[in-house]
Amino acid sequence: MSKACLIFSDGSIYEGTRFGADRGAVCEVVFATGSTGYVELLTDPSFCGQAVTLTHPIVGNYGVFEDVSESERLWVGALIIRDLTEVQGDERGAEDFDTYLKRNDVPGLYGVDTREIVLKIREEGTKVGAILSGGAKEVDMDAAMAMIRAYDARHLVPEVSPREVIVYPAWRQGWDEKKISDARIMSKKSDIELPQTDGLKEKLFKVAFLDFGAKKNIIWNLTMRGCEVVAFPWDTDANKIFEQKPDGIFLSNGPGNPQHCGSAIEQVKILIESGIPIMGICLGHQLISLALGAKTHKLKYGHRGANHPVKELDSNRIYITSQNHGFVVEDDSLPANRCVVSHVNVNDGTVEGIKMTDKPVFTVQYHPEGAPGPQDNNYLFDRFIALMRDSKDRG
Template sequence: MRKRKLMLENGIVLTGEALGSLRQTTGEVVFNTSMTGYQEILSDPSYCDQIVTLTYPLIGNYGINRDDFETLNPSAGGLIVKESAAHPSNFRSAANLDEWLKEKDIPALAGVDTRMLTRMIREHGTLYGRLFGEQEEEKEILEELRAFQPTRNKVKKVSTQHAYHAPGTGRRVVLMDYGAKHGIARNLIKRGCDVFVLPYNSLAEDIFKLNPDGVMLSNGPGDPEDVPEAVETLKKLIGHLPIFGICLGHQLLSLACGASSSKLKFGHRGANHPVKDVRSGRVDMTSQNHGYTIDRDSLMGTDLQLTHVNVNDGTVEGVAHNHYPAFSVQYHPEASPGPEDSNDLFDEFTAMIDKHRAKTPQV
């Protein structure tokens, strides 16, 4: 097995076995604590350019199948695992992890202590790293790594370039694609929605022309402040249409209402994050994947009320508008992978649409 190395910006080098593509890659090294769902994780556009460390020690044991992708063109920067299963056992499996990584040109590293790496990230915060071949000059790699400037156009990279229609029946919903997972459209269509998917930079006028009944704001990668055009569009939509935001969509809705965001030390990525609804006291186990959060104090003076908090660290997990039909959550009610405790938020959204339609004269 060919050797490969991971260098972190703090100078630490880990050596393991090469998987997937042999190209070099540089990106933010993050960790995900999910025990299953590596296929959904790697195909989640929110991981654009990131090198994902999976804490569960055996990855790839049920292979890769045709059904569990969250996008057709994965944009993850790389993968780090303790052990990769070369011979998966699952009746749905169509390829092993290494074969699929090669096909999608995603570099990966196996044979390293991923839990030690995770503890390092938790202590120091997310670090930039590079996956490279064992023959490369480490001193030069470190100099390049410390000078590395990440791109700020990740949403543009993963969003659809052209609007398209995902036909359903009933309510017409515009899905703003900031890096949307397939699970969002799947849940909307399941509930009788006719979905139009629009690029991240679509203008409010483009949306109104479709005469939608509601607007869905998708998840996506990076810093919400890197997408000011989306914030400006949302300012023009609030109060006119029901809005439901997920993850990056939640952050963009909050910014449009006057709140602010900041980067978390190491983010929330996993399938077992407890979130409390402060209105009812109910706690859901949730799937999460984000590196930024809405500042709790910044909600003061806005028209937003805090609806959900993270039980572990008290960060903002959900907001609702005080006057208009608009709400959002930081976590992923569509799961994929993860628990489906909060899947009924899609029902709340469709009920909000129906209530708004009943009060609004139909053209």
């Protein structure tokens, strides 16, 4: 393995050792605080365009099992870690982490002081950085700065959103294990697909799902509650959604600045006024808030990890949540005549959820499907099911 460096936009350099794909990368550099779940993180579309620094020092120690993947491919731009563990001859059949990243063309950097990088981000905010080959005295700083200046994060949602409508049948979840195994044996990029459908029970509800870069566990939480999920591209016209006659509408998570989704916000306004039950998670929460006239702003270093405490105001209960966002809704910009804040972040008091008072619409900023509890946030999906059932009963 050869030397490589992380270079920030302010010119600071962190020298380490390359692993994974042998190529450079230019990304927004962020950090995540989870001790486990690196496969889930790498396959989360919300990390598109980002180099993730893991605060936990030891990574790769339990290998890779792709059946926990959150999407069909890896989305993280690069991974920065302290210590890399090699896995060989694992009796469970786990794949080596470095091999997994090489196979999927994701570059990594290890042997750097991740504590120092995290402190820098916490004190100065997230920055764009480049990972380039060579030691600190060898890298071409002029080339690195040019690459950093050219970084553009305005089109992340179109990159991760599906380009056509996809139907996920009720009562089905998970991946085609044979496809995963065959790709690994042949050292090809991950081939993660849905299994074939047969012998499934009849659906209870139809959910129109606006996919801004969804984690598949969100979809599984709906399908395993009897929902047929019809996933639409991020910029689908509201009338196309109404043609499906859905019992409910769901707005997924996704990467980047919600204000870059201007055309989608206009359609969300129409969806809200339809009176159809709606639930939004993460980016979906922000888009619903923007559609109501609220404002958002970028956090200094974001919330990313599996251990963030959130208070539900109605019950006064604290939930441990999984989070991945760099933007938040401004509390005082929400229309008081239409919605109330339902959840707040215990650490910094930011908005973690809203519910409308005149429409069957609610949102959370965090990821209930992330299951750090592991099941204490499942009630949110049950609440969405109850809204759809009540709506159907009223006719």
